[in-house]
Amino acid sequence: MTTSDPNALPAKPPGGIDIAQGDFEPNLKRRYQYDNIFRIITWIATFIGLIVLAILILDTFLDGLPRLTGNFLTSFPSRRPEQAGIASSLVGTLWLLGITALFAFPIGVGAGIYLQEFASDNWFTRTLEINISNLAAVPSIIYGLLGLAMFVQLLGAITQGRSLLSGGLTLALLILPVIIVSTRESLKAVPDSLRLAGMALGSTRWQTVWSHVLPQAIPGIMTGTIIALSRAIGETAPLIVIGAQTFVAFLPNNPFSSFSAMPIQIYNWTSRPQEEFHTNAAAGIIVLLVVLLLMNGTAIYIRNRFQKQSL
Amino acid sequence: MTDSVQPGGGRSDLWRPNRSKSKRDELIVKFLFGACALLSIVTTAGILYTLLIETIKFFRQVPFTDFFFDTQWTPLFTDPQYGIFVLVSATFLTAFIGLLVAVPLGILAAVCLSEYAPRSVRAWLKPALEILAGVPSVVFGYFALLFVTPFLRTVMPFLGLQTFNGLSAGLVLGISILPIVASLSEDAIYAVPNSLRQASYAVGATKRETIINVVLKAALSGIVAAVILGVSRAVGETMIVTLAAGQNPTLTLDPRVAIQTMTSFIVQVAGGDVAVGTLKYDTLFAVGTSLFLITLSLNVFSFWFVRRFQEKYE
Numbered sequence: 337m338t339t340s341d342p343n344a345l346p347a348k349p350p351g352g353i354d355i356a357q358g359d360f361e362p363n364l365k366r367r368y369q370y371d372n373i374f375r376i377i378t379w380i381a382t383f384i385g386l387i388v389l390a391i392l393i394l395d396t397f398l399d400g401l402p403r404l405t406g407n408f409l410t411s412f413p414s415r416r417p418e419q420a421g422i423a424s425s426l427v428g429t430l431w432l433l434g435i436t437a438l439f440a441f442p443i444g445v446g447a448g449i450y451l452q453e454f455a456s457d458n459w460f461t462r463t464l465e466i467n468i469s470n471l472a473a474v475p476s477i478i479y480g481l482l483g484l485a486m487f488v489q490l491l492g493a494i495t496q497g498r499s500l501l502s503g504g505l506t507l508a509l510l511i512l513p514v515i516i517v518s519t520r521e522s523l524k525a526v527p528d529s530l531r532l533a534g535m536a537l538g539s540t541r542w543q544t545v546w547s548h549v550l551p552q553a554i555p556g557i558m559t560g561t562i563i564a565l566s567r568a569i570g571e572t573a574p575l576i577v578i579g580a581q582t583f584v585a586f587l588p589n590n591p592f593s594s595f596s597a598m599p600i601q602i603y604n605w606t607s608r609p610q611e612e613f614h615t616n617a618a619a620g621i622i623v624l625l626v627v628l629l630l631m632n633g634t635a636i637y638i639r640n641r642f643q644k645q646s647l
Numbered sequence: 648m649t650d651s652v653q654p655g656g657g658r659s660d661l662w663r664p665n666r667s668k669s670k671r672d673e674l675i676v677k678f679l680f681g682a683c684a685l686l687s688i689v690t691t692a693g694i695l696y697t698l699l700i701e702t703i704k705f706f707r708q709v710p711f712t713d714f715f716f717d718t719q720w721t722p723l724f725t726d727p728q729y730g731i732f733v734l735v736s737a738t739f740l741t742a743f744i745g746l747l748v749a750v751p752l753g754i755l756a757a758v759c760l761s762e763y764a765p766r767s768v769r770a771w772l773k774p775a776l777e778i779l780a781g782v783p784s785v786v787f788g789y790f791a792l793l794f795v796t797p798f799l800r801t802v803m804p805f806l807g808l809q810t811f812n813g814l815s816a817g818l819v820l821g822i823s824i825l826p827i828v829a830s831l832s833e834d835a836i837y838a839v840p841n842s843l844r845q846a847s848y849a850v851g852a853t854k855r856e857t858i859i860n861v862v863l864k865a866a867l868s869g870i871v872a873a874v875i876l877g878v879s880r881a882v883g884e885t886m887i888v889t890l891a892a893g894q895n896p897t898l899t900l901d902p903r904v905a906i907q908t909m910t911s912f913i914v915q916v917a918g919g920d921v922a923v924g925t926l927k928y929d930t931l932f933a934v935g936t937s938l939f940l941i942t943l944s945l946n947v948f949s950f951w952f953v954r955r956f957q958e959k960y961e
Contacts, residue, residue, distance in 0.1 A: 367856070385825050395790070478942075542676045563781075
């Protein structure tokens with residue numbers, strides 16, 4: 337389409353619309369083709385992550401499953417890869433899990449309740465909030481340095497240095513922000529009418545929270561806590577920094593014992609040159625993933641079960 | 648206690664509230680929980696204090712100029728040199744490769760999840776992507792070193808990859824930060840009001856044109872924030888780079904050779920039972936401080952960016 341009369345249309349502004357060039361041609365067919373291509377690309381992009389995940393799991397299982405016999409779970413680390421096992425690091429991880437939960441759960445939930453139910457909206461509360469979201473983004477290895485200086489060195493007399501207790505406390509600090517945030521989210525989801533009703537009956541804030549708000553929020557808090565804990569037991573870097581051992585030939589039986597943990601053991605085996613140790617690492621990863629799966633499964637189970645009940 | 652109360656019954660004392668006890672309980676609880684919340688400030692103070700003290704000790708022995716301008720990082724040698732830039736460049740090299748993976752995949756996945764995926768598919772696709780976020784980093788490290796590197800060496804032998812290299816570490820790093828980029832971007836895209844999409848359709852744009860020209864632009868501040876947080880995660884990631892990129896501090900931008908990032912230096916030294924009060928111990932914290940400052944400024948920048956550029960819709 338060309339126009340012979342230049343006065344019929346305003347002069348084309350630079351870079352603007354030009355009817356003569358077909359700018360008003362909808363050309364739907366080609367645009368829909370691009371649409372389809374774009375849609376397919378987004379689907380591919382979404383599935384690339386999942387495909388990599390599938391390859392990762394498959395590769396690990398193919399490598400490690402043959403190694404996963406009964407004595408792998410009950411043996412101690414060894415220089416001979418076929419005799420090495422994860423008994424001491426599995427027990428170490430369970431200890432860490434317990435110690436971390438013991439400290440992180442009450443403190444995290446307490447802080448969450450304070451911020452959500454008691455704190456008034458002032459500069460101090462806002463500082464706390466900003467601080468917590470910043471802490472959540474601090475790399476885990478920095479927590480390792482904190483644990484090394486605080487728990488291992490400064491409080492070494494109490495924690496006995498590079499002990500399970502130091503490790504558990506470090507991991508507890510690491511996941512505190514996560515527990516605080518998920519506690520607040522769960523409390524936020526409880527309708528305000530419950531609080532108003534409690535107060536109208538003359539109960540104090542704490543009585544209302546304890547007897548009515550918390551029972552409603554507890555499933556959400558538990559779910560958040562378990563997910564945070566499962567993140568903690570997958571952590572390697574902070575434990576290496578505070579001095580977890582790679583060769584522990586006994587089962588730790590108190591919180592002041594030196595220790596190893598599953599991720600540490602996996603790291604150690606992976607970084608050795610011998611092929612057989614890599615197989616051990618793969619088997620260790622399977623055990624670790626199973627533990628994580630159990631924890632996350634529990635979390636999801638709690639969420640679903642109590643969601644149904646409250647309806 | 649109260650369940651035995653019968654209105655009009657004889658136990659009238661139950662109806663007399665013990666207000667002073669309630670008040671006292673309230674105060675105790677408030678104080679205890681307030682202390683819990685305060686612990687987060689104490690943690691921050693602890694981090695700053697420990698980093699600062701040891702870093703000051705470090706700079707008493709190593710001049711600032713050496714730290715920033717030396718081109719070698721050899722603190723474990725007899726003639727030590729402390730050019731932090733060597734570690735920083737390696738950190739950013741791996742993070743950059745990670746971003747090349749995570750940013751396009753993350754944003755496209757976010758678009759797919761919020762704009763294209765039917766509800767039923769989204770219901771399992773999103774949790775599936777979240778599994779990726781729950782994989783421990785040591786597992787990713789294993790994967791990078793023992794699957795990705797051998798795989799790349801077989802498929803692309805002409806690259807000449809070393810056993811330890813920045814490329815595999817960076818690629819897997821990208822996969823590991825993909826969920827955070829995708830899920831934060833999706834939140835931002837999800838928050839774009841439907842009226843904007845409808846307006847775009849009304850003037851004849853197709854779905855792709857609407858997404859690219861309207862939705863993504865409206866969500867840009869959130870997406871940028873997601874990417875910055877992704878960078879911060881990648882910079883602080885430890886196990887993938889320690890296992891797959893090696894422990895060979897070299898000032899290079901060549902992704903095929905072994906390098907050492909800030910985090911893997913900390914692991915290498917701390918893993919070797921370092922004694923307190925030595926320069927080696929202080930070096931650990933000097934590197935930690937550098938890492939902390941970099942991630943902190945990225946996080947603060949990300950928060951600020953959202954605040955400053957977020958589009959507000961009524």
